[in-house]
Amino acid sequence: MKRRSFVKNAGLAGILAAGAAPAVMAQQAIRWRLASSFPNSLDTIFGAAHVFAQKVKEATNGKFEISVHAGGELVPPFGVVDAVQQGTVECCHTAPYYFFGKDPTFALGCAVPFGMNSRQMTAWMYQGNGLKLMREFYAGYNIISFPMGNTGAQMGGWFRKPITSLADMKGLKMRIGGFAGKVMERIGVIPQNIPGGDIYPSLEKGTIDAAEWVGPYDDLKLGFYKVAKNYLYPGWWEGGPELDLFVNTKAWNALPAEYKAVVEVAASHAHVNMQATYDAKNPDALRELVGKGTKLQPFPKAVMEASYKAASDIYGELSASNPNWRKVYTDWAKFRNDDILWFRVAENEFDRFMMTRKL
Template sequence: MERRNFLAKAGVGAAALGLVACGKKEEPKPATAPAASSPAPAATPAPAASGEVIRWRLASSFPKSLDTIYGGAEFMAQRVAEATGGKFQIQVFAGGEIVPGPAVFDAVKDNTVEMAHTASYYFFGKDPTYAFDCAIPFGMNNRQLDAWMRYGNGTKLMNELYGKSNIVPIPCGNTGAQMGGWFRKEVKTVADMHGLKIRIGGFAGEVLSKLGAVPQQIPGGDIYPSLEKGTIDAAEWIGPYDDQKLGFNKVAKYYYYPGWWEGGPQLSVYVNSAKYAELPKEYKAILHMACADAHVDMMAKYDAKNPIALKQLVGSGTQLRQYPKVIMDAAYKAAMELYAETSKANPGFKKVYDDYSKFQADENLWFGIAEGAYSSYMGTKR
């Protein structure tokens, strides 16, 4: 996930990581008295050496009410401040406070803000290739995606893609496999999907269109009233913890799983490439380590909170339903057709998809043997 093999080479690697772990602040060493093992200072003092405080703004795509996802950016910013003794400060703004959530890509590209925190598949309309930085239907799970980013070609390919828009992407969070959405009525066959109005977008929306459903692009804050009024028949969001906070169980009875379109959606920090280049080497390393810490923390937070929320939802009357295999198979077939069509029309997409799918095939083989068998057995001991 963290595309950053150079972290191990950064002079502050171990020290900064220790500061992140213990939460202590350390006064910056004077530029005129570097440690014996430190490289010679640059001819032009960087902000870290001169004592100047760097202040950046980060535009999130998410509302403050989502303490898991929105909170991931705050967690990262806090770690950066702690590790730099307050010399690098990142102020986080919720979606709409500076720019609307869907506009953060262009805000970073155009240097309206230095940073953003978002889900890259929101920019499917610009180029579907961006979805690989987050999630695609029947794609990799959290750990598999991390492996592709760290030890496959994921980092290289994403940096090439985003570099065309003056953006440096850094993984900063993952929700894990999501749920498959809230439905006002049961769906048992593919025919039940025909004409179904469901809040969903991107690749998943196009896959469901092939099954006869009618995708709807609706902001998170408008999902509840749309379900309540019957304007839509179903909606997907994230998982038990966030869905319960938004009250979807009060207006839709059936809760489906798994969210086959989001097996491990990654959140990313976007940094304007010119601003990134201006950062001292130490601060670049700290930024990447802070994002890595937030990445792990978000997944852990969801894993801790989702089980409790799910039990509460079921206890209040929510009906859990697993997607019938016939619907899963039809969706998988439609997704593979869509990838073939998109690859034919978009050479850049094909380049990434070919690499991604090859890596995923090996990951699925391994996970099916060890993780899959273990998880299946432990699931029988509930």
């Protein structure tokens, strides 16, 4: 049986499960470089790129190898999109909303305030029009995208002082990534877009008053509790932020069909694995943080309401002025709204009940 017919008829997932991939993938050796936006100290969010690269290597019997490089090693953390677009590296792993300055539409491929949770985001990408629409947009940057990770709903960050009212937010210098900073500006915050590896020293020195990253597991590793004790939630700007693998279009088109299938499956595996890891490790990390004196606090309702209104205003303004945004956002918003109607029935009521139980 010809190799291509075998792949087509058996399906890549079946080939990988059967361990037949090495025999099928008698292809040329290929070497790629992946530039990450994240520091290697964060084994979960940075580690997703290693999970991906290892699966690619295994599935091709070592013929297709991808070296993974932490933020700043090859290019700056926020320079990875330019590097992929220009072909300096073949691919990168990043949070698309970091690049909202190029076009706010980037943020819709990751997370925007009061958006979807992680399951809804994945559903939009794989079963809705998300992947199609985002790929059409990214094509203008010489990029093809693949979902490759989600953290789940994030925490709202670390604050030097308690937040008891909307007035307490005004004038705060806060490290907050991506598009959410635009909303924070509307409620008086001064956003700072700082790479993950630079957050702790900025908070320690008082250059910033508050900072958000992901959640308990990463935040414990980064040591934020040592310099700020007030840990707020939820991260309303990141209900389900998706990380992406961005691949240079020319590099992608040069791959054999079998290797393209491997990349797609390996990215999907890393996508699921990242959130599973966070969900498994966050509970113990949160207990440890509380044990170290961390003070958990929900955002005051006034802050949530003001932020929601600010976000809605911005989305309306962008829809009126940016055709790229309007095209993607219209579909994104409909999918979000429809899915929330479903989640508020069985999912929400089940979760609400379980949270009242003493387990």
